[in-house]
Structures are given as structure tokens and as C-alpha cells.
Amino acid sequence: DAKTTQPPSMDCAEGRAANLPCNHSTISGNEYVYWYRQIHSQGPQYIIHGLKNNETNEMASLIITEDRKSSTLILPHATLRDTAVYYCIVRDRPQNTGFQKLVFGTGTRLLVSP
Amino acid sequence: DAGVTQSPTHLIKTRGQQVTLRCSPKSGHDTVSWYQQALGQGPQFIFQYYEEEERQRGNFPDRFSGHQFPNYSSELNVNALLLGDSALYLCASSLKGPTYEQYFGPGTRLTVT
Numbered sequence: 074d075a076k077t078t079q080p081p082s083m084d085c086a087e088g089r090a091a092n093l094p095c096n097h098s099t100i101s102g103n104e105y106v107y108w109y110r111q112i113h114s115q116g117p118q119y120i121i122h123g124l125k126n127n128e129t130n131e132m133a134s135l136i137i138t139e140d141r142k143s144s145t146l147i148l149p150h151a152t153l154r155d156t157a158v159y160y161c162i163v164r165d166r167p168q169n170t171g172f173q174k175l176v177f178g179t180g181t182r183l184l185v186s187p
Numbered sequence: 188d189a190g191v192t193q194s195p196t197h198l199i200k201t202r203g204q205q206v207t208l209r210c211s212p213k214s215g216h217d218t219v220s221w222y223q224q225a226l227g228q229g230p231q232f233i234f235q236y237y238e239e240e241e242r243q244r245g246n247f248p249d250r251f252s253g254h255q256f257p258n259y260s261s262e263l264n265v266n267a268l269l270l271g272d273s274a275l276y277l278c279a280s281s282l283k284g285p286t287y288e289q290y291f292g293p294g295t296r297l298t299v300t
Contacts, residue, residue: 118291
């Protein structure tokens with residue numbers, strides 16, 4: 074089962090910041106938070122990941138609370154092309170094997186409108 | 188640099204038949220994972236291959252099997268197809284390691300009639 078909880082849908086006006094929340098209250102100390110998005114009928118696209126510090130890249134920013142029980146993905150200036158399903162994933166990895174799998178929930182459907 | 192490629196794009200099969208889906212990983216990647224995505228759901232992990240061996244497996248029956256070749260490409264085989272196997276099948280590649288992100292292909296849409 075997915076270890077994260079996300080709202081099923083959100084709306085955002087074009088040009089405004091989109092803030093997508095995620096709860097992961099059972100996260101353990103060595104688990105990372107990953108964000109992917111999936112535009113209709115395409116494969117999921119990696120956005121960003123983090124462990125405990127805030128992270129930023131060319132696509133988005135990731136804010137992780139100090140207790141690591143929740144995080145927020147921020148798209149600073151949303152465009153129509155950002156309309157997609159956004160998945161917050163706590164990466165489940167067997168100890169010491171180096172192999173990882175992604176456990177997806179149902180994600181948040183973000184609709185960016187003009 | 189080509190990303191993850193999958194073939195075919197679409198496929199229609201009849202119940203009871205067998206199907207083989209193919210995946211070529213992103214250049215430099217050595218680990219391939221397969222996911223099944225039913226309509227309206229998030230992708231579900233099927234299995235993962237590294238060094239031509241299955242390393243992890245999700246909750247899927249033995250009808251689902253796979254293979255990885257020396258060039259790191261991979262196949263997903265499904266036997267005795269059921270209507271419920273209709274889904275988007277996604278392949279993802281990565282480097283073996285604890286923090287490397289997975290890159291997904293466009294998927295193969297399988298319809299079982």
C-alpha cells in the first residue's frame with residue numbers, strides 16, 4: 074500500500090503558484106520523498122526528490138517539514154502544460170540491497186486553467 | 188540520447204492468449220522495472236530486473252514473467268490473458284542504487300477482449 078495521502082484534485086490559475094500537499098506520517102528516517110507527474114496517457118515523469126532538506130530544481134521546489142511527516146511540491150508559475158496527475162511517493166527499499174521500487178497511490182489531479 | 192523506449196505502442200489480444208512486451212532502457216541504465224497501470228489508478232509494481240535476474244517482485248501471479256538481456260533490454264510476458272490484464276504497461280529504467288530516480292517509457296496499452 075502507498076504510504077502517502079494526497080488530495081484527489083486541485084485547481085490552479087495559470088501563472089500562479091501551485092502548492093501540492095502530501096502527508097507521509099509513517100515515513101522512516103532513511104526513506105526519501107519522490108514526486109512524479111503523469112500527463113494523460115504518458116509515462117510518469119520524475120520531478121524532484123528529497124530526504125530532509127528543501128530541494129529546488131528547474132521544474133519545482135520541494136518543502137519537507139522538520140518532522141518529515143508531510144511535504145509540499147511547489148510549481149512556482151503553473152502553465153497549462155502542468156495539468157497532470159502528481160504522485161507523491163515514499164520510496165520503499167529493502168534494506169541494503171540497493172534496489173528500489175516505487176509504490177504509487179492515486180495522486181492529485183492538478184488542473185491549470187487560463 | 189534516447190530515453191526509455193517500449194514496443195509495441197498498442198496491442199489487442201484475446202482472452203487466453205499470451206503477449207510479450209519489450210523495453211529498451213535509457214542509455215547507461217542497468218536496472219529495469221515493470222509497472223501495470225489500470226485505468227484511473229496509479230502504476231502498480233510488477234517486478235524489477237538487474238544483471239539478468241529478477242530482484243524484486245510485486246503481488247502479481249506467475250502468469251507474469253520477465254527477462255533481461257545482456258544489453259539491459261527487457262521483456263514482460265503475460266500468459267493466459269484475462270480481461271483484467273487490460274492496462275497500460277510501463278517500463279522504467281534506472282541505475283542500481285538507493286537514490287537514483289526511475290525514468291519511465293511511454294507505455295504499451297494492452298487491451299484484452
